[in-house]
Amino acid sequence: AAGDPGDPAQSAGCQRGGRRRPDQPPAELWTELTGLVGLTGCSESEDGPEEGAEGRPTEVSLEEALVRLAEFLSVQLGAEESLGNPPDLTKPSDVPPLLTVTGQLLALLAWIRSPRGRQALSQGTQPASEGQCPTPAGSPSQEESPSLSPRDEAQGQNLPQLEEDQRAWQRLEQLILGQLEELKQQLELQEEELGRLRLGVGATDSEKRVQHLTLENEALKQSLSLTRDLLLHWGPGPSTRAPQEEAEALAELQSRLQEAQDTTEALQVQLGVQEVQLQGLRGALRQLQQETEQNCRRELQQMHGRLAGLRARMASLRQGCGDLRGLVSTFTQSCQCSLSEARGQVSWALGALSSGGAGTQLPEEQQGPPTGCPGRLLELKGNIRVLCRLRPGTPSSLVSSEPGPSGTVTTCYRGRQRRFRLDWVFSPEASQEEVFRELEPAVLSCLRGYSVCIFTYGQTGTGKTYSMEGPPEDPGIAPRALQSLFQEMGTGGQHRVTLSMVEIYNEAVRDLLAPGPPERLAVRQGPAGQGGIQVAGLTYWDVPNLETLHQMLSLGRSNRATAATTKNRHSSRSHALVTLTLRTASPPRGPGTAGTLHLVDLAGSERAWKAGAASTSPGDRDGAQRLREARTINRSLLALGGVMAALRARRPHVPFRDSQLTRLLQPALGPGATAVLLLQGPPICAASPQISTRPEDLGETVCSLKFAERVGQVELGPARRCRAPRSGTPSSLSTDTPLTGTPCTPTPSPGSPPSPGPESDSSSALGTQKNMPS
Numbered sequence: 024a025a026g027d028p029g030d031p032a033q034s035a036g037c038q039r040g041g042r043r044r045p046d047q048p049p050a051e052l053w054t055e056l057t058g059l060v061g062l063t064g065c066s067e068s069e070d071g072p073e074e075g076a077e078g079r080p081t082e083v084s085l086e087e088a089l090v091r092l093a094e095f096l097s098v099q100l101g102a103e104e105s106l107g108n109p110p111d112l113t114k115p116s117d118v119p120p121l122l123t124v125t126g127q128l129l130a131l132l133a134w135i136r137s138p139r140g141r142q143a144l145s146q147g148t149q150p151a152s153e154g155q156c157p158t159p160a161g162s163p164s165q166e167e168s169p170s171l172s173p174r175d176e177a178q179g180q181n182l183p184q185l186e187e188d189q190r191a192w193q194r195l196e197q198l199i200l201g202q203l204e205e206l207k208q209q210l211e212l213q214e215e216e217l218g219r220l221r222l223g224v225g226a227t228d229s230e231k232r233v234q235h236l237t238l239e240n241e242a243l244k245q246s247l248s249l250t251r252d253l254l255l256h257w258g259p260g261p262s263t264r265a266p267q268e269e270a271e272a273l274a275e276l277q278s279r280l281q282e283a284q285d286t287t288e289a290l291q292v293q294l295g296v297q298e299v300q301l302q303g304l305r306g307a308l309r310q311l312q313q314e315t316e317q318n319c320r321r322e323l324q325q326m327h328g329r330l331a332g333l334r335a336r337m338a339s340l341r342q343g344c345g346d347l348r349g350l351v352s353t354f355t356q357s358c359q360c361s362l363s364e365a366r367g368q369v370s371w372a373l374g375a376l377s378s379g380g381a382g383t384q385l386p387e388e389q390q391g392p393p394t395g396c397p398g399r400l401l402e403l404k405g406n407i408r409v410l411c412r413l414r415p416g417t418p419s420s421l422v423s424s425e426p427g428p429s430g431t432v433t434t435c436y437r438g439r440q441r442r443f444r445l446d447w448v449f450s451p452e453a454s455q456e457e458v459f460r461e462l463e464p465a466v467l468s469c470l471r472g473y474s475v476c477i478f479t480y481g482q483t484g485t486g487k488t489y490s491m492e493g494p495p496e497d498p499g500i501a502p503r504a505l506q507s508l509f510q511e512m513g514t515g516g517q518h519r520v521t522l523s524m525v526e527i528y529n530e531a532v533r534d535l536l537a538p539g540p541p542e543r544l545a546v547r548q549g550p551a552g553q554g555g556i557q558v559a560g561l562t563y564w565d566v567p568n569l570e571t572l573h574q575m576l577s578l579g580r581s582n583r584a585t586a587a588t589t590k591n592r593h594s595s596r597s598h599a600l601v602t603l604t605l606r607t608a609s610p611p612r613g614p615g616t617a618g619t620l621h622l623v624d625l626a627g628s629e630r631a632w633k634a635g636a637a638s639t640s641p642g643d644r645d646g647a648q649r650l651r652e653a654r655t656i657n658r659s660l661l662a663l664g665g666v667m668a669a670l671r672a673r674r675p676h677v678p679f680r681d682s683q684l685t686r687l688l689q690p691a692l693g694p695g696a697t698a699v700l701l702l703q704g705p706p707i708c709a710a711s712p713q714i715s716t717r718p719e720d721l722g723e724t725v726c727s728l729k730f731a732e733r734v735g736q737v738e739l740g741p742a743r744r745c746r747a748p749r750s751g752t753p754s755s756l757s758t759d760t761p762l763t764g765t766p767c768t769p770t771p772s773p774g775s776p777p778s779p780g781p782e783s784d785s786s787s788a789l790g791t792q793k794n795m796p797s
């Protein structure tokens with residue numbers, strides 16, 4: 024219609040639609056076409072009053088079909104515009120074929136509606152324009168003959184005119200068929216493109232294009248079938264169908280159109296659903312990828328963790344292997360020693376028997392220790408043992424224990440569970456008696472010449488002093504040990520017991536049993552060749568009986584520095600060392616033994632700021648004092664840790680000199696000595712005001728447990744008995760590494776000549792109670 028100057032609609036008198044100008048925008052085509060159809064309909068209703076309201080639907084259906092065609096064209100043009108390639112309608116080659124076909128159809132429609140067309144149709148003749156056929160190049164003449172005659176006039180119409188009409192129709196038919204062919208080709212091309220685009224799944228633009236082309240294809244298909252139907256029903260040739268048939272055909276067309284629209288809509292819906300599904304699938308795929316990635320990463324981390332754990336385990340196994348090797352060699356050496364000792368004893372016994380007869384009794388020191396005696400038991404148990412005692416309290420989920428031999432203490436600190444295995448774990452309800460029973464063999468081994476050190480270690484307020492000293496009604500390790508020793512020694516007077524007691528307060532060594540006020544003593548390395556440590560001016564007391572011993576111990580305890588801290592009202596601010604030397608009387612042949620028992624009550628391990636010592640206000644002298652104490656206590660405990668680490672790693676140099684504590688403990692931790700560490704642990708008990716449930720307390724406990732676990736791995740070499748010098752006085756606490764001082768009786772002042780041996784009058788050695796330093 025746009026390119027046809029002889030528009031049939033115009034020639035039918037519909038001047039309102041007018042000619043489509045080349046510069047007319049494609050969007051106006053819709054208006055133009057609907058206007059055109061409207062006009063046609065309007066003329067029909069005016070022209071055919073005889074058909075009435077009943078006859079109208081058939082005609083309206085045709086119009087509707089055209090209106091939809093026009094709609095489609097408008098949409099297509101709009102779509103092309105939106106894609107950025109609007110067709111240039113001024114160029115005939117650019118005009119979409121469908122547009123041209125629609126134009127032709129509208130022209131045909133206009134002609135059919137015109138009186139001439141009606142006449143021709145009613146006569147069963149071809150439509151004819153006034154001298155020119157409706158062609159693309161030249162459409163039917165604009166001037167329609169206004170004098171088209173009715174039926175009777177048509178009979179008189181001249182033959183050439185009819186022939187010309189006939190030709191025009193044939194041309195029109197050819198043209199439409201050609202255009203249909205063109206439409207078909209275009210459809211095929213688009214289907215091909217659609218197929219190509221379908222291969223490129225995933226690209227958003229391609230998807231849009233696919234959608235667009237699908238719609239276009241559907242529309243083209245519809246328009247093709249519609250055009251075919253129109254051509255079939257309204258095309259040239261004699262119209263042999265009755266109006267009723269035409270109406271039916273139109274209704275059928277309409278229903279097909281409706282069907283096609285429904286199909287399109289259904290397809291669109293399906294496409295939408297599929298798109299949604301596609302998006303869902305893409306999302307699921309992305310999520311799956313992320314999850315897989317996360318899982319892989321997590322597994323990798325776990326593998327790394329497991330690998331690190333395995334490496335650590337391997338390292339500890341290696342170390343354990345080394346320790347085991349050491350133990351085996353130690354055991355072999357010990358066996359060899361015992362064997363040679365036994366051989367010597369047997370040969371001596373045989374000699375004694377042969378010279379003195381059957382009635383001769385072997386001196387005690389020449390008898391091998393009987394099987395199961397404390398000394399042997401100690402050797403078998405290992406020369407460093409770590410025991411743990413938890414203060415009774417409300418059970419807590421943060422600290423738990425499995426009591427018994429090789430028992431465990433489990434802590435849950437900062438969300439991490441740690442399990443510590445120790446040689447023996449006492450249940451929190453364990454009595455003083457139970458604790459001592461486990462230590463008794465070690466204590467008694469001193470009588471056979473072994474050097475034994477028992478020390479209590481742990482956080483402040485956990486019961487170190489309670490375990491070591493205990494209240495009078497329920498005595499602790501020290502009183503029970505003395506009682507047990509004296510019980511074992513009996514009243515034979517074959518043993519001589521010497522006692523000394525020092526404290527290390529702020530790195531100063533003080534004699535707690537000095538006759539005068541406690542003074543600072545100098546600790547020195549012993550003379551070359553003698554080895555050991557010497558404490559100048561330290562007093563040793565010969566103790567004749569248990570009662571005196573208890574009195575002296577309580578005297579020493581009362582001289583000890585204590586103070587009130589936030590954790591403990593009677594906190595020990597110093598390390599206390601009680602040393603007991605037990606010398607057996609020299610038998611007629613062979614040396615006697617000199618066993619040593621060190622009982623060490625360490626000051627509490629604590630962070631300085633926690634002991635209530637962190638008060639640094641200028642006027643608070645007590646606070647400053649507590650702070651200084653806490654610092655020196657921690658420094659010395661650190662030094663003890665360093666010594667233990669060096670012993671554990673079997674380093675050639677052991678830093679005993681790092682603190683006064685380690686210097687004094689050197690004999691107790693030397694080769695052949697036996698050490699028992701009693702670790703005191705706190706209950707995590709809300710009911711106990713002294714011990715809070717704060718995590719830092721638990722952290723302190725974990726540190727203590729770690730320390731104890733490390734100490735348990737220290738190897739001091741096989742426990743060895745010490746021979747007492749044949750002559751002389753008990754000048755040392757351990758014959759291997761003597762801690763020398765000035766043993767004295769109560770009467771002589773410190774530094775006076777040593778008291779006589781056990782053969783001497785024990786009462787004079789001890790003096791009387793009134794002579795004791797007060």
Ligand SMILES: Nc1ncnc2c1ncn2[C@@H]1O[C@H](COP(=O)(O)OP(=O)(O)OP(=O)(O)O)[C@@H](O)[C@H]1O
Nearest residue numbers: 414415483484485486487488489591594595626627
């Ligand atoms: N097993 C126990 N049974 C009953 N009471 C205990 C027990 N252990 C400790 N206590 C009590 O806890 C309090 C603190 O104990 P103790 O003074 O022995 O602690 P400590 O570790 O020596 O402290 P510090 O290092 O400050 O000297 C004391 O009142 C003591 O009686």
